[in-house]
Amino acid sequence: MGDLLAPKEYVAELDARNKFYGSIKTKIGKSNLSPDMMKNLHSALQGNFREWLISKGYTKNLNDLVKMMDKK
Helix, strand or coil: CCCCCCCHHHHHHHHHHHHHHHHHHHHHHHCCCCHHHHHHHHHHHHHHHHHHHHHHCCHHHHHHHHHHHHHC
């Protein structure tokens, strides 16, 4: 492994999170959810993510990012 741009601990944590979310994605894929159940799951995840963004005060950051992307 070459020079890292981030601390090893951060890279290790990022790898662990990617594996965790990958396993969840695999489980969802294998769950044989109906299209309606998949829509409900998607809506629930989006809703929880929005609530988290608001509770942490990240909505301004996200809006600023969208504005930057729109300019390009």
